[in-house]
Amino acid sequence: xxxxxxxxxxxxxxxxxxxxxxxxxxxxxxxxxxxxxxxxxxxxxxxxxxxxxxxxxxxxxxxxxxxxxxxxxxxxxxxxxxxxxxxxxxxxxxxxxxxxxxxxxxxxxxxxxxxxxxxxxxxxxxxxxxxxxxxxxxxxxxxxxxxxxxxxxxxxxxxxxxxxxxxxxxxxxxxxxxxxxxxxxxxxxxxxxxxxxxxxxxxxxxxxxxxxxxxxxxxxxxxxxxxxxxxxxxxxxxxxxxxxxxxxxxxxxxxxxxxxxxxxxxxxxxxxxxxxxxxxxxxxxxxxxxxxxxxxxxxxxxxxxxxxxxxxxxxxxxxxxxx
Numbered sequence: 292x293x294x295x296x297x298x299x300x301x302x303x304x305x306x307x308x309x310x311x312x313x314x315x316x317x318x319x320x321x322x323x324x325x326x327x328x329x330x331x332x333x334x335x336x337x338x339x340x341x342x343x344x345x346x347x348x349x350x351x352x353x354x355x356x357x358x359x360x361x362x363x364x365x366x367x368x369x370x371x372x373x374x375x376x377x378x379x380x381x382x383x384x385x386x387x388x389x390x391x392x393x394x395x396x397x398x399x400x401x402x403x404x405x406x407x408x409x410x411x412x413x414x415x416x417x418x419x420x421x422x423x424x425x426x427x428x429x430x431x432x433x434x435x436x437x438x439x440x441x442x443x444x445x446x447x448x449x450x451x452x453x454x455x456x457x458x459x460x461x462x463x464x465x466x467x468x469x470x471x472x473x474x475x476x477x478x479x480x481x482x483x484x485x486x487x488x489x490x491x492x493x494x495x496x497x498x499x500x501x502x503x504x505x506x507x508x509x510x511x512x513x514x515x516x517x518x519x520x521x522x523x524x525x526x527x528x529x530x531x532x533x534x535x536x537x538x539x540x541x542x543x544x545x546x547x548x549x550x551x552x553x554x555x556x557x558x559x560x561x562x563x564x565x566x567x568x569x570x571x572x573x574x575x576x577x578x579x580x581x582x583x584x585x586x587x588x589x590x591x592x593x594x595x596x597x598x599x600x601x602x603x604x605x606x607x608x609x610x611x612x613x614x
Contacts, residue, residue, distance in 0.1 A: 292330070297340035297353070297404075306349050310584045312577070313353045313405035313463070316415035317422070318360045319470050325415040326354050327470075328574055338363060338394075340401060350581060353405055357398035367394065403432045406512055407443065407459045410584050411466065413577070419469040419490055419524050421497065429503050433512040462508035464580060464589050465515055467494065468573060472526040480526075480570050487522045494522065506593050514591035519583075523576045 293303050318325035324333050330343050333354055343352040358364055405412060416422065436443075443458030454460065467490070476483045495515065498504045508514040515521050583589065 293344040293346070295342050295344075297342055300342070303342075303344045303351075304346060304349075308585065309349045309351055310411065310581050311351045311353060311409045311460075312581070313355065313409035313412040314415060315355045315357070315402050315405060315412060316359060316468075317417060318362065318415070319417040325360065325470070326352070328572065329413070329577070330354065338397060338401070340404065348581070349585075353409060355398075355401050355405055357401055358394040359398065399428065399431050399435060402428070403435050406432065406436065406463055409463045410461060410589075411577070411580055412463045412513060413466055413468050415468045415470065417470045419472065419486065419522075421490070421494060423497075426497070426501050426503065429512060430501070433503070436512060457509060461589060462511060462591070463513045464591060465513040465521070466577065466580060467522045469522070469524040472524045476524075477526045483524060483526055483570075487520065487524055490524070491520065491522045508589075508591050514589070516580075516589075517591055517593050519580070520576070523573050525573060526570070527572075 293301075295301055295303065312329075314326045314329065316325055324330070326333055330352060333341060333356075338356050338358070341354040341356060343354065344350075345352065356363065358367065414425075440458055444454075444456065447454035447458055469490075472483055473486075476486060495504075498515070503512060504514060505511045
């Protein structure tokens, strides 16, 4: 997988049709890679956008590193503590407010760029509890996008089509990825599926009431699917290679002798048998949306008088060079 920065884009591919997937949101504590399992590793030293090009699947991942990432927020708090030259709490609080305001503005611009470039945006969150602070962020990004719509359309006018009229390839589809499921539901796929559907209904109600999503996608910052699932709650272990216990249990399971045909395998000490029902992984969940993007595209308009809009694909390498 080719990795590069958004401000230094090489000639990474000559394919005509690609799908761009953005990743935003919050990373869990002590685990900075919120893109798991899409990207194996990320470099979160600086705020910005990391680009990961998957040549085999023709998918470009844009990973937004912002103050919402736990590692970046902890680093900011450490720098403020070290650089503080005043012992007064009011001065430290003012320093923090200024720094956090600047970070919020930078993050708003970064995420706004992703909503212009991406076909699919993944909002990653540690738990299945929606943070209402995203509403204020989405409204700020939408206002910023509306303010720059004329300049964006003028900059992308050489590309023609939707780029000239809307300043973006399409209205991006937003899907939600929750890193951790409630412990009692990790081994109950049916109950976990009911929770996902309940979260979908709750998110739709919240976003509609806040007027962040509307019947016509062209007027919205993003859209959510009307007939497909858009919430995935991860029930697998996401601690990665640092979990030595999981590696040892996996090694024991692989080294165990194969059972005879028709025999029931004996349980291994320390190894929990897997569930009988097969649950799709997040990669498979997201791949369904990517396949739809490569095929007929998205039609997330709702309402009686909503117009059907087509999905527009374009060489993003040409777009980056033009802009």
